[in-house]
Amino acid sequence: MMNKQFDTCEIVHIPEKEPHDLHNQPTEFVFASAIDPQNANHIVRRLNQIAPLENLRHVKRIQKKVLERGQVQLSVILCAASEGDNQLDSVPPALQELISSFQLSPFITKVCKYAATSKEEWQEQCKIWPTSYHPRTYNIDGITGFSDENSECIFKFMQSAMELATSDGVVVNAAVIVDPSAKQIISRARDQVFAWSTNKENSSIDSSCNRKSEFSSSDVISNNFATHESFQVNESNNQLKQPYTGVACLYPWQWAKQQLHSQSSYYCHPLRHAAMVAVESSAARDRYIFPSEENNGEKPLELDHENPSSTSSPAKRQKTVCTTVENDDDQLKARNQSSNQLLERPYLCTGYDIYLVWEPCTMCAMALVHQRIRRIFYAFPNRNAGALGSVHRLQGEKSLNHHYAVFRVLLPEEALHKCHTEVPQT
Amino acid sequence: MNDSCSETVRLMKLAIDQANLAMDALEVPVGCVIVHDGKVISSGRNRTTETRNATRHAEMEAVDVLLEQWQKNGLSMSEVAEKFSNCTLYVTCEPCIMCASALSILGIKEVFYGCSNDKFGGCGSILSLHQNSTDSPNNEVPLGKGFKCTGGIMASEAVLLLRTFYEQGNPNAPKPHRPVAVASDKNELELVHQ
Numbered sequence: 001m002m003n004k005q006f007d008t009c010e011i012v013h014i015p016e017k018e019p020h021d022l023h024n025q026p027t028e029f030v031f032a033s034a035i036d037p038q039n040a041n042h043i044v045r046r047l048n049q050i051a052p053l054e055n056l057r058h059v060k061r062i063q064k065k066v067l068e069r070g071q072v073q074l075s076v077i078l079c080a081a082s083e084g085d086n087q088l089d090s091v092p093p094a095l096q097e098l099i100s101s102f103q104l105s106p107f108i109t110k111v112c113k114y115a116a117t118s119k120e121e122w123q124e125q126c127k128i129w130p131t132s133y134h135p136r137t138y139n140i141d142g143i144t145g146f147s148d149e150n151s152e153c154i155f156k157f158m159q160s161a162m163e164l165a166t167s168d169g170v171v172v173n174a175a176v177i178v179d180p181s182a183k184q185i186i187s188r189a190r191d192q193v194f195a196w197s198t199n200k201e202n203s204s205i206d207s208s209c210n211r212k213s214e215f216s217s218s219d220v221i222s223n224n225f226a227t228h229e230s231f232q233v234n235e236s237n238n239q240l241k242q243p244y245t246g247v248a249c250l251y252p253w254q255w256a257k258q259q260l261h262s263q264s265s266y267y268c269h270p271l272r273h274a275a276m277v278a279v280e281s282s283a284a285r286d287r288y289i290f291p292s293e294e295n296n297g298e299k300p301l302e303l304d305h306e307n308p309s310s311t312s313s314p315a316k317r318q319k320t321v322c323t324t325v326e327n328d329d330d331q332l333k334a335r336n337q338s339s340n341q342l343l344e345r346p347y348l349c350t351g352y353d354i355y356l357v358w359e360p361c362t363m364c365a366m367a368l369v370h371q372r373i374r375r376i377f378y379a380f381p382n383r384n385a386g387a388l389g390s391v392h393r394l395q396g397e398k399s400l401n402h403h404y405a406v407f408r409v410l411l412p413e414e415a416l417h418k419c420h421t422e423v424p425q426t
Numbered sequence: 427m428n429d430s431c432s433e434t435v436r437l438m439k440l441a442i443d444q445a446n447l448a449m450d451a452l453e454v455p456v457g458c459v460i461v462h463d464g465k466v467i468s469s470g471r472n473r474t475t476e477t478r479n480a481t482r483h484a485e486m487e488a489v490d491v492l493l494e495q496w497q498k499n500g501l502s503m504s505e506v507a508e509k510f511s512n513c514t515l516y517v518t519c520e521p522c523i524m525c526a527s528a529l530s531i532l533g534i535k536e537v538f539y540g541c542s543n544d545k546f547g548g549c550g551s552i553l554s555l556h557q558n559s560t561d562s563p564n565n566e567v568p569l570g571k572g573f574k575c576t577g578g579i580m581a582s583e584a585v586l587l588l589r590t591f592y593e594q595g596n597p598n599a600p601k602p603h604r605p606v607a608v609a610s611d612k613n614e615l616e617l618v619h620q
Contacts, residue, residue, distance in 0.1 A: 252527075252530075253530075253531060253533070253570070253571055255503060256503060256504065256507035258504075267497065268493075268497065268503050268506065269490075269493055270493075270506075270531055270532055271489065271528050271532070276481060279479060279480075280479055283477055283478045283479035286478045287477075361527065362527040362553070366524035366527065366546075367480075367524050369523075369524075370474075370481055370522075371479070371481065372480070385570075392553065394523070397553075399544065399545050399546075399551075400545065401545060401546075
């Protein structure tokens with residue numbers, strides 16, 4: 001079976017929080033005291049005013065213990081304490097007052113520092129001090145695993161990103177935005193920090209390619225990943241052998257060190273990382289397919305089919321890898337016009353996935369939050385500047401208004417170097 | 427009020443002018459100016475609705491103007507880097523995580539902002555990317571560049587703009603699944619694109 005070749009490759013969910021050892025979760029010290037249940041309401045209300053537990057919102061204020069003979073003992077958290085701080089010197093006067101008026105005898109105890117991310121974690125936490133647990137209310141496909149068919153698609157799109165990353169000499173990062181419901185590529189882009197073009201408008205259209213790449217289940221999967229059995233991808237093997245200094249997200253600050261002469265025809269833009277360009281292209285595609293109705297003064301993006309050359313532009317020539325399907329734009333637009341009433345314009349990239357060869361930097365990861373990407377797949381971690389688990393973990397920043405699910409497709413470094421030498425079977 | 431302070435307010439007023447332009451165009455009202463040698467050399471305002479690209483924040487717009495200009499003038503990359511290292515940004519709202527990261531990548535010298543950005547802020551509210559100064563051990567490529575950052579410049583004017591915008595309803599926001607109450611507090615404002 002052709003699924004066999006994927007057996008050794010894993011797709012790993014990168015959770016919102018760094019996983020903790022279940023029995024060794026980080027804790028913090030607090031002052032607590034046993035209280036008379038009759039005073040519980042009053043004391044808790046007062047404590048919430050004078051000493052709210054700002055960073056321990058998941059911790060319950062009161063612990064209830066049932067002692068022998070059915071006796072109930074209540075203990076309440078007074079305030080946070082620092083380690084080795086047995087004195088109550090630093091507590092605010094209002095709290096001191098409360099302690100003396102109810103004749104409390106504070107003691108120091110531990111609570112779990114972070115909210116539980118699983119039922120198992122929560123059960124362990126409550127053995128120390130009760131906490132609250134809010135199970136994930138949303139469910140994004142894949143967190144609980146992928147079917148074989150979905151895995152195949154995921155590998156195919158990742159392969160497409162890898163081909164793009166290695167398609168032009170210097171290995172750069174590459175991004176492929178996909179509509180998973182239609183198995184359709186929305187936009188694709190390479191890093192454009194250094195591009196042989198002085199015309200930004202050209203490069204943005206080029207990279208969009210507006211190429212529709214529909215995979216049917218009968219498609220033959222290319223053999224590029226067939227040799228995986230020989231590679232063991234494990235944590236100790238995480239360090240890539242090459243530095244890949246051309247990858248913008250790995251070395252975001254490197255651009256300033258480039259020795260390039262002003263006479264060169266390089267177009268330099270330190271922020272045009274692959275993900276940023278792919279987002280821009282998907283936006284351009286959106287404006288093209290769904291021209292603004294209320295504002296006809298806004299000129300939709302012009303794509304010249306009759307004269308696709310302007311071959312004088314070096315950026316156009318660079319595009320040879322994407323020129324295989326010539327009438328894409330026409331097809332795309334025709335298809336859309338025929339079904340315009342049925343097609344609802346998506347809000348930004350809602351529902352779309354992005355495939356990146358390297359874990360994105362903070363700028364790119366936040367851009368993907370803004371653009372409402374649904375899932376991110378990347379192959380290689382980015383220890384320098386990665387924002388999806390390596391340096392930051394944006395998928396776990398609760399305050400953000402959108403959260404994507406993040407997956408790592410575990411692939412050996414060799415996969416990167418194989419994909420541009422082998423021609424996919426069709 | 428001393429001279430440098432009144433100068434800061436004068437420049438922030440120009441950023442607010444930009445935010446007003448965004449408001450007039452039904453965009454989330456955030457604006458900015460970039461200053462070099464005491465001169466305003468670029469300005470920008472939010473353009474996320476028009477472009478359908480939620481990364482087109484005021485800062486990114488203003489930066490693109492400069493890069494295009496400098497490119498035209500034939501500046502080398504090290505000259506571009508040198509330029510940015512002498513630039514100061516005045517923006518009406520704390521740069522989001524993406525923009526703060528971008529400003530760090532560009533190596534900007536200093537940022538003044540109006541109101542803080544409690545949901546997305548990358549200069550102290552959620553992450554502190556402006557403090558992210560780490561040089562690599564062998565002094566080759568840095569793994570972070572910090573910048574000086576001061577908030578609270580004309581914050582109430584900046585908040586008022588955002589509040590006015592969201593009270594009249596953000597036409598570009600997705601339809602809520604449930605009806606939502608109109609936020610009355612700055613902290614509850616849904617800063618959809620900034």
